Amino acid sequence: MSTALWVTRPPRAHEFQLRSRLRTPAVTVPAGAGALATLVTALGSWIPSLWGDEAASALSAQRSLPSFLHEVTHVDAVHAVYYAALHVWVALFGASAFSLRFPSAIATGVTVAGLIVLSRMFTASWRLPILAAVLAVALPRLDFAGIEARSYAWTAAVATWIVVLAVATLRGRLPASAGWAGLAVLCGAGAALNLMVGSLIAVIGCLAALWGRGRRAQLARWAAASAVALVLASPIVLLGLLERHQVAFLAHRPVPATAWLVDQWFHDPLFAAVGWLLLGAAVVVVAVRRDAALDRGLGLVALLWAGLPSAFLIGTISTLHNYAARYLTFTAPAVAILMALALDAAFRSWRPAGAAALALVLASAAPADLAQHGPNAENGSDWAQFGAVVAAHARPGDQLAFDEVVRPSRRPESAWRLYPADFRGDAVPQLITPYWQRHTWSDELMTIQDAAAQHRFTAATVFAVEADFPGEGVVDVRGVPSLEASGYHVVEHWKLHSDDVYMLDRDPVR
Structure with a gap:
């Protein structure tokens, strides 16, 4: 048969059935909503300056394979899967701020699609699934994860589809063997x-213990799938335990109640008040209403999903010292579901009340979401602005001097690696060992004082940057005085959001 005849022949019956299924709302609505969520989340994602944790992602992803393996067997093994995937992405699309962050926006879309699929398992109406999708996009925790070059947005996406698969398996929508095998693989990957x-x-x-008939058989399958999942994840789990010293600083960092009342999901006190009010209403809905399939089915799933991991991490703060608000990003989709259940109940009672409540929720979330797209939204970083200053004023052969007195995630030398086009032709005399030759993600630099004492600053012009974070930095050991003692003079000073940039010449007249 010729190619032309093959292309133009009428579809066979089974092909027509498949195409018909692909056109159904059950496929097109989740896919369309996911694509729209990706675009909305990615809008303006390039505006905030990259920051320290994103530097770890970007630089780990740009290592050679031997260098990458050397790193993850010493630090950051818990992020190795994400770094490996990002390596492929960067090789294809580059390492600009937008490119680095776009996979996280895609993850938000995957999460939204999964929430719609999950919600539709419990209701014939499209209102609740769409509400859950809208709230997921608006929820500041998911919005933040969606514009950050870290793995947390993908934890929400994978968690959502784990729950989708679990519900489908437990409710008999999939063959038990296929469902539990899929759960073993997906939980291991997660x-x-x-x-x-x-x-x-x-x-x-x-859920296996609470739902349906044959609970003993379900629990046996769950135990087997859990064991397989742990075996699959064991290399990362073991390396993560061995590298636990990485987060030892959490033991010395106080965790105020606002961390889990506000920061964990809501980011803003006003929106947190609205959010907790809706979560309380959702609990009442689950407990009181008699729509067992919707409220006590989906509601139970969301309560367990949001509640158990959060209760464990919050309850062990004083013993395990392993709490950070963003660690629980994967529970945020469940919060969107619970808030949607409360709003859906309002719509069912009186539509104007539901519409007013939805408008209030979106309005109270907007300030946090907009702030997260500001130039300095990521940990106060202003490295893009720093790079722009140097790019506008530096000449080939100029040198850079970096403050080393703040914690690693705030050290401005990362700007040199993250925005290389802005620093093209500029040398760093402080460099001892580049990051790709070390077991950690950052360069090894000596202090400005030591480099000046060794007469490493030889250029006619040096651009020095000093971090200016409240409570960090030690004024009497900062580097500009050392450069001035070496014969340089400050000719320009730029006060940025979190950094001070100085242009120093050997000759006071440039």
Whole structure:
């Protein structure tokens, strides 16, 4: 048969059926909503300056394979899967701020699609699924994750589809063998992506114990799938445990109640008040209403999904010292579902009340979402502005001097690596060992004082940057005085959001 005849022949019956299924709302609505969520989340994602944790992602992703393996066997093994995937992405699309962050926006779209699929398992109406999708995009925790070059947005996406698969398996929509095998693989992949996602194994176990007939057989399958998942994730789990010293600083960092009341999901006190009010209403809806399939089915899933991992991390703050608000990003989709259940109940009672409540929620979320797209939204970083200053004023052969007295995630030398086009032709005399030759993600630099004492600053012009974070930095050891003692003079000073940039010449007249 010729190619032309093959292309133009009428579709066979089974092909027509497949195409018809692909056109159904059950496929097109989740896919369309996911694509729209990706675009909305990515809008303006290039505006905030990259920051320290994103530097870890970007520089780890740009290492050679031997260098990458050397790094993850010493630090950051818990992010190794994400770094490896980002390596492929960067090789294809580059390492600009937009490119680095766009995979996280895609993850938000994957999460939204999964929430719609999950919600539709419990209701014939499209209102609740769409509400859950809208709230997921608006929820500041997911919005933040969606514009950050870290793995947390993907933890939410993987967690959502783990729950989708678990519900489909437990409710008999999939053959038991296929469903539990899929759960074993997906839970293993989720735990390898981020250890905290592994806590969903306990959530699935609770659902297996509570739902349907044949609970003993379900629990046996759950135990077997959980064991396989742990085996699959074991290399990352073991390396993560061996590298636990990386987060030892958490033991010395106080965790105020606002961390889990506000920062964990809501980011803004006003929106947190609205959010907790809706979560309380959702609990009442689950407990009181008699729509068992919707409220006590989907509501139970969301309560366990949001509640168990959060209760564990918050409850062990004083013993395990392993709490950070963004570690629980993977529970945020469940919060969107619970808030949607409360709003859906308002719509069912009186549509104007539901519409007013939805408008209030979106309006109270807007300030946090807009702030997260500002130039200095990521940990106060202003490295893009720093790079722009140097690019506008530096000449080939100029040198850079970096303050080393703040914590690694705020050290401005990362700007040199993250925005290389702005620093093209500028040398760093402080450099001892480049990051790709070390077991950590950052360069090894000597202090400005030591470099000046060794007469490493030889250029006619030096651009020095000093971090200016409240409570960090030691004024009497900062580097500009050392450069001035070496014969340089400050000729320009730019006060940025979190950094001070100085242009120094040997000759006071440039």
